[in-house]
Amino acid sequence: MLILHYTGMTSAEAALDRLCDPAAKVSAHYAIEEDGRVWRLVPEEARAWHAGVSFWRGERDVNGLSIGIELVNPGHEFGYRPFPEPQMTALEGLTRAILARHPIPARNVLGHSDVAPARKLDPGELFDWQRLARAGIGLWPDDLPQADTIAETGDDIAGVQIALARFGYEAVVTGVLDDATRCAVSAFQRHFRPDLVDGTPDAGTRRRLAALLAGTDRKQVG
Numbered sequence: 334m335l336i337l338h339y340t341g342m343t344s345a346e347a348a349l350d351r352l353c354d355p356a357a358k359v360s361a362h363y364a365i366e367e368d369g370r371v372w373r374l375v376p377e378e379a380r381a382w383h384a385g386v387s388f389w390r391g392e393r394d395v396n397g398l399s400i401g402i403e404l405v406n407p408g409h410e411f412g413y414r415p416f417p418e419p420q421m422t423a424l425e426g427l428t429r430a431i432l433a434r435h436p437i438p439a440r441n442v443l444g445h446s447d448v449a450p451a452r453k454l455d456p457g458e459l460f461d462w463q464r465l466a467r468a469g470i471g472l473w474p475d476d477l478p479q480a481d482t483i484a485e486t487g488d489d490i491a492g493v494q495i496a497l498a499r500f501g502y503e504a505v506v507t508g509v510l511d512d513a514t515r516c517a518v519s520a521f522q523r524h525f526r527p528d529l530v531d532g533t534p535d536a537g538t539r540r541r542l543a544a545l546l547a548g549t550d551r552k553q554v555g
């Protein structure tokens with residue numbers, strides 16, 4: 334897996350200090366500043382401590398199975414702002430190189446919020462996943478199914494939960510829109526439908542989920 338984060342601190346210096354402080358017990362393989370400077374902090378073959386309690390496609394040891402990249406950004410707590418062009422360009426280059434070295438399926442290119450929806454928001458709805466997908470990195474739901482194939486109002490919460498779980502999220506099929514499901518839906522929206530993140534599995538959300546599942550089944554990308 335490749336897991337993207339934001340640092341969520343007031344300055345790049347503070348974030349890098351923390352990532353290099355053994356007492357903080359947090360680390361990532363790379364950090365990228367807003368001006369595009371890339372720091373290699375942990376060798377790729379070593380385990381870094383960036384994901385915490387996480388889940389994706391049946392795996393809970395996300396730290397042991399992933400490369401983590403921290404993008405310098407104050408985050409939702411300290412003045413969330415767009416990721417600037419030099420930072421995105423550097424990320425694209427770094428990610429391309431990582432994907433050339435490791436067989437990471439497109440559907441395992443994720444945000445921290447995808448693997449820990451109840452705890453994390455990063456890298457957040459301002460992160461341009463669509464751009465990355467256009468560059469061949471990760472997925473984006475382009476081929477949406479016909480609107481009339483997806484019910485406008487969904488009582489089928491179990492169906493949404495099954496689809497979320499099939500795609501990779503930790504979703505338990507309870508048939509009710511509980512807090513855990515709202516968190517998973519929000520995480521999905523934050524990544525794949527960032528203009529409306531409200532935790533409601535509306536038709537637009539379900540169409541995107543169906544498109545991604547159809548695409549991953551068709552391409553068998555892992």
Ligand SMILES: [Zn+2]
Nearest residue numbers: 338339445455
């Ligand atoms: Zn994170």
